Amino acid sequence: MHMATNSETIITLGFEGGSVDLRRKPSTDGTWEYAVSRNESAMADLLSEEDEDLIPMLVSEPKHWVPSFDEGMRLLEPYHWQRCTPYQIHPEYRNHVWDHVVADRHSFRSMDRWARACGVSYRPDLVTLADWILASRSTVVLTGAGISVASGLPDFRSPGGWWRNIDPTTVATVVALHQDYDTFHAFYSHRIRALEGLIPNPSHEILAKWEGQGLISAIATQNVDGFHQMAGATTVYELHGSIKSVRCSSCNQPATVEAFLSKTPCAHCAGDLRPNVTLFDESLPQDAWENAMKAISVSELVLVIGSSLNVYPANRLPRMTNGLSAAINLEETAMDSGFNLVIHGKAEDVLPEIDQWVQSSR
């Protein structure tokens, strides 16, 4: 059946017993105008030639033309288009329609069908996590080395990670510090220099933005690189200390990173300087640990990003929540089964997509 106007159908939506078209036609200023025409009954398609005069009762001509696509989409509201079946969407409008779907996603029964009609792929698990973040009144994020890989830092246990080439007990313990200061000093000098020129990546920035938007209440990090703070996050609990500051290993007086790098002894007692990182045979900084535990124990959602959860006691934190738990990690970890939701992928790939779903519903 063809409308007697110079308009063309750009969207056809089906509903019980009929369909509705969003049509466009050229307007005098060279853009498009939009209107809806409805086909209230599938009968209209089945009418025989001699009954064609019945069609006007069943099929409406587009009458009310509007100058923009968004206003055209609003003309579909009376048909509750979110509950319709998208039969066809003109390729020029698929991204625009998908933006409307994303913005109004809670009205949809099946986003999959709309994703297919718009020719887009999306991950429902990312939408779920976005909804949990939006619904949670207190979310704590626990990060590991995986979140900083996109900034150019190796993690520890992946291929190419620090502990793939170095036995941590030979460098990252108090025993190593006292028995082989040269090796200890060489390792931490290398890690300090490896940080030079590196900056936070979009994952750090998104978490800082979410904190600013009140979507997360704290970040507990096992990382010592300071990237969360550099990205603007303010409530950061550094469970394993920081490599950005130095103290004397004997009298604990603070010293400069430069003094450490140049192997200058402590100005107060001539002791060996060391970075303020938590070594394997040391307990965690008390404030950071207690604040992290307190925040997680009252949280409604804990989100772990980029950690193998190999190291005690940080790996105990996720189970301390009485709420939901989710993890974003490149690989499977032994703790995956303990989470309500696990998303495998690179943080720098999935967080921006999750953020799109979060921002579209704020």
Ligand code: APR
């Ligand atoms: N996105 C998400 N996850 C990633 C990415 C990425 N781009 N790259 C790597 N990963 C994952 C890896 O699959 C791995 O499971 O991040 C995890 C990093 O795990 P580890 O290397 O064990 O680092 P982490 O869990 O932070 O180690 C904890 O161990 O050596 C100590 O003190 C050190 O703080 C460190 C602690």
